[in-house]
Amino acid sequence: MPATLESVAAAAGVSRATASRVLTGSPRVSESARERVLAAARELSYVPNAAARSLVTRRSDTVAFVVCEPEEKFFSDPFFSTVLKGAHHVLAAHSLQIVFVVVSTDEDRDRLERFAAGGHVDAAMFVSLHGSEDMPTRLDALGVPVVMAGRSLHPGAASLPVVDVDNAQGAVVATRRLLERGCRRVATISGPTDMAGAIDRLDGWRRALAEAGRTPADEDVAEGDYTVEGGHRAMQRLLDLSPPVDGVFVANDLMAAGALRAVADRGLAVPDDVAVAGFDDIPIAQATQPPLTTVHQPIEDLGRTMAQSLVASMGGERAPLHVRLHTHLVVRASA
Amino acid sequence: MPATLESVAAAAGVSRATASRVLTGSPRVSESARERVLAAARELSYVPNAAARSLVTRRSDTVAFVVCEPEEKFFSDPFFSTVLKGAHHVLAAHSLQIVFVVVSTDEDRDRLERFAAGGHVDAAMFVSLHGSEDMPTRLDALGVPVVMAGRSLHPGAASLPVVDVDNAQGAVVATRRLLERGCRRVATISGPTDMAGAIDRLDGWRRALAEAGRTPADEDVAEGDYTVEGGHRAMQRLLDLSPPVDGVFVANDLMAAGALRAVADRGLAVPDDVAVAGFDDIPIAQATQPPLTTVHQPIEDLGRTMAQSLVASMGGERAPLHVRLHTHLVVRASA
C-alpha cells in the first residue's frame, strides 16, 4: 500500500492538516514541523493521490494537447513536435502534465468532451484546426480554458484565444521575392482550403500579385494538403501549365520539398528554371536540394505562447484574445 | 455546477446507489429504474467525475503511451504513429484513454513516475527504448502494468512483457536478397547501437554474410540514428569505401531513404550500382526513387498486440512475456 498523507503525518508526529500544509507549501508552518514532514514523506516515498487531490481542488494539473487530424499527417510534420516542445517547456515549469490527444472521429470527439467534463484536464491547446472542427467551442462551453494555433473557421470559435502569425503578410513577402527575381508566371501550392492559415497564405499570394499589377489566375493555384506527397502532386500539375510556371510560392516547407522533387523529376533546375519559396522554416528547409528560401515562423515560440495563454486563463486572468508572432523571409538558394 | 450522481438520482427518484448501478452497467437494476436514470442523466447532461470515481475504484481508465526519445525524432518516423493507431483501436474499444508522454530528461522521468504513482495511469506502453532507459522497470516496480515494443537492454527489464518481431531473421532475409542478386560487397547502416532492435538487425546482417562464407568487416558497418539525415551521412561514408560497396542493408526505411539520396548525389544508380534494402515497410518505402525493397513489419498489429497485453494485465491476467510477430520481405525495385 502506498503511503498516504495520514501515514506521513503519523510518522512525522503531526496532524494531517499540518502535513498537508507542508506539502502544499503553505507558509504557516513551523520550521521543525516542516522538516519532520518532509523527512517522513521522503522516507515513505510518499506521492499525493492525484484523484483525491483533484476531487477537492477541482483541478487535474493536466492540459490537453489536442491534434485534430483525420490522418496521421500529424506525425510527419515537425511543425507539431516543435509546438509541443515549446509548450512543454512552459507547462513543465508550472508542474503541469501534458496529455496528448489525437482526435479524428466523432467518437474521439465525444470521448474528449467527456474526458474534459470529467475533470481530467484543466485546459486544452489545439493545433491544426480544420473548418468544421467544433472541439474548441465545445470545451470552452464546458468552462475549460482553450487556445488555438491559428484561428478557427468554425462559427462560434471566433471569441476564443488564438496565437498565430500574419500568414498573409508572410506569403506576400515570399511572393514578392519571386516577383523581384523576375519570375514571369508565379503560381502557388496552397494548403487545405478549410484551414485558416492556408486561406490567408493563399490570400497573401493573390495580394502580392495584384500589387505587382498581375491577375492571379485560378489555374495557377494547386491545392495541396501540407504533405510532401501532396506538394509533389500539386507541382506536377503546375509544371504542365503553359506558358511555363517559373516561380512557385508553396504554403509549407513539407510540400515545398515535394515540389522540389517534382521539378527535379522533369529535369528542370531550381531556381533557374523554377524558383520555389516555402513557409515555416522547419529543419528540412536547410537540407533540401537546393536549400529552401522560406518564410520563417517562430514555431517553438508559438507553443510557448499558447502555453502561457493557458496558464493565464487557468489562473483566472483573461488571456489575450489574439497574439500575433512575427515572421521573416529566410533567403537560401531556391528563390 | 455540473450535475452529480446525487442530482441525477434525485431527478430519477431513486437512490444514489441505484443510479450508480445503472451508470456502471450493473445487471441488478429494474428496467424502469434504468430508463428513468438514463433519462435524467441525459437531461442533466451528467458526466461522472473522474477523480471521484478514480478515488474509489483506484483506476484511472487511462494508459500512457510513452516515447523515450532524447530528440524529437519521434515525430518524423511514421513507425510511431502507426503503433499508436493500432493501440488506440484496441484501447478505445475498452473505453481507455491514451495519454501521450514524451520522456527525454530525468526531470521528465521523475514526473512520469509521480504521475503513475499518483494513480493517473493504469498501465504504460513503451516505444523506442534506448539502453539506459529505466522507466519500464520503475513503473513495473510501482505495480503499473507495462509492455514494451522491442525488448529493453536495461538490466532488470528482462522479465517485462515484450512485443516484437524477429529482427535478426528479418535482417538475414534482406541481406540474403542482396547476396543473391550478386552483390560483391554488402555493407550495412545500423540503427543506434543502444537499441535492441538495431543490435539484432546488425546481427542478422553478420549472420547472413557468415552463412555465405564472407567475413563481415567492421568498416562495412556505418552507424545511423534511424533518421533520414543519419542514413544520408552513413551512406556517404560507405560510398567512400574501396573496393566499392554494391549492396547495403539499411536498418530502417527512413535511413534507407536518406541512403538513396546519397547514392543519387554521387550519380550512381540503384540498384545497378548499389542495391539497397530497408526495414519496416512504412508508406514512404513505396514512394522513394526507386521504391524500396524492405522487410515488412506489421506495425499497426504491434500496437494492437501491445494494447491487448496491457488490457490483459489490467484485468489481472498474466500477459504473455514475449509475443513475436512475423515479418516478410517485400521486393520492390531497390534490391
Place this chain on the structure above:
DNA sequence: CTGTTAGCGCCTTCAC
C-alpha cells in the same frame, strides 16, 4: 431489486 452506510485521500475552514 433497492436504499443505507461507509469510506477512498486530501484540502480547508474553523477554533484553539
Place this chain on the structure above:
DNA sequence: GTGAAGGCGCTAACAG
C-alpha cells in the same frame, strides 16, 4: 502554528 472536522462525488458492501 496547529488540530479537529467536514466534505469533494462516487462505488461497494451490507442489509432489507
